[in-house]
Amino acid sequence: MARPREFDTDVAVEQAMGLFRRLGYQATAMPRLTALLGIGSGSLYAAFGSKDGLYARALERYCDGLVASLDRDVRAGTDIRTALRGLLVTMATTDVADPELGCLLVSAATERAAHAGTVERVRLTVTAMESVLAEALHRARARGELSGEHSPVELARFLITFIQGIRVMGQARADRAFLESAISAALRVLD
Numbered sequence: 001m002a003r004p005r006e007f008d009t010d011v012a013v014e015q016a017m018g019l020f021r022r023l024g025y026q027a028t029a030m031p032r033l034t035a036l037l038g039i040g041s042g043s044l045y046a047a048f049g050s051k052d053g054l055y056a057r058a059l060e061r062y063c064d065g066l067v068a069s070l071d072r073d074v075r076a077g078t079d080i081r082t083a084l085r086g087l088l089v090t091m092a093t094t095d096v097a098d099p100e101l102g103c104l105l106v107s108a109a110t111e112r113a114a115h116a117g118t119v120e121r122v123r124l125t126v127t128a129m130e131s132v133l134a135e136a137l138h139r140a141r142a143r144g145e146l147s148g149e150h151s152p153v154e155l156a157r158f159l160i161t162f163i164q165g166i167r168v169m170g171q172a173r174a175d176r177a178f179l180e181s182a183i184s185a186a187l188r189v190l191d
């Protein structure tokens with residue numbers, strides 16, 4: 001008879017996600033993971049199959065949260081520019097406050113570009129982000145907040161690329177003034 005798990009897998013995924021965000025996949029060694037989670041490697045393998053399995057679950061949780069947060073944030077402002085500025089300034093502030101807590105989507109795309117499952121998760125997340133932003137921009141256009149010069153899909157793709165760039169610059173220790181200046185310039189594309 002199998003023994004019941006002695007740890008909460010949801011908590012383990014959340015804790016591992018934080019470690020993967022700080023160190024990346026390669027630098028996160030199994031002994032460090034098991035120590036953080038307070039479990040033996042046998043328990044980790046039984047619950048997740050491997051370090052890769054735990055990483056996949058952590059990345060999935062991170063990406064799902066990222067898309068949900070993006071959707072909430074673009075609906076939060078009185079208009080699309082206010083909502084986007086709030087979202088981007090919050091990201092910049094968070095990154096300046098703790099630059100070592102990187103974006104797991106960025107590190108997944110760069111560090112694990114040869115891993116098919118990771119690449120697919122990144123692609124699905126970017127597609128979902130594009131959908132959220134394009135819908136918000138369509139709504140903004142219908143309210144008269146945007147001109148017809150750029151398509152909402154093109155603007156969404158630009159914003160996704162800019163967001164990931166902001167995350168990279170945060171990890172590169174860009175200061176808040178630099179990031180806010182870049183945000184102001186980027187939002188002018190909506191004029």
